[in-house]
Amino acid sequence: MTNATAANGKEAAYHGFPAEDDYGYAQAIKIGNTIHVSGQLSQDDKGNMIAPAALDESGKPADFSTMAEQMRVTYANAAKILARFGATLDHVVEETLYVLDVDTAFTVAGKVRKEAYATARPRCASNLIGVARLAFPEQLVEIVFKAVLPPA
Template sequence: MQSNDVGATAANAKETVYFGVPWEDAYGYAQAIKLGDTIHVSGQLSHDEKGSLIAPASLDKSGKPAEFSMMEQQMRATYANASKLLARFGTTLDNVVEETLYVLDVDAAFAVAGKVRKEAYGTARPQCASNLIGVSRLAFPEQLIEITFTAVLSAAEAKPR
């Protein structure tokens, strides 16, 4: 994972974090941005350190996912990637106040989301608002889920590093 961007100014004291995957430069965005006491995490997906998708869905002849059995594996990897980004700011999923799951199949997501979310957050009742939205397409055809996060830090955690 690439270091935080040191280009922050007093007027724009953003700290940014990147994974170093190809689509960051191709699309032009940061994986996460900290501004004051808030961290905004861009849509995360299931990829490894090199940017290869983890548990990609098989595609049908039209290039759409043929089945959704990889939803759980993709969801686990997505939460793991978000955790890595939050750790770069010295925090964890405990600071997440809201998440939005974008999924290609709502039923497949509901079937595994409770279990995976509880494990990711380490509690039977995660303390964050959660939205689950069905969409027709995500960035990569083999991708079944993408999750965005907003985390809020305590006053001590929010101090610039």
């Protein structure tokens, strides 16, 4: 896990996953008081998927029963990357959840989000978007965040 600051003032944070170099991206970019967090997912510190969906014979998720656990880990990973900039989930002003199954997401997201934000009504704009595929076949959810720190 490293942070790097460019001449243009962008500060980047990385988890250290191989995909960061393979694809060429930062987990988060801070510029000024705003932190843009790339899509977070359910990975451990080595980049291995946690609570992967079982796949059917065609390589697509066979069920969505692990979505809640994937969401929990995803929020925890977002909290870790935000902490690199002295931020918490309380600083999040907007999130977008990309999910493979909207019905399952609606069933589990309310509880998981309230746990992650530690409040009955998280104070951030939230978007829930159903998609056909995510980066990894076993992945059911990916969440993008935008956080704003108070003025210094």
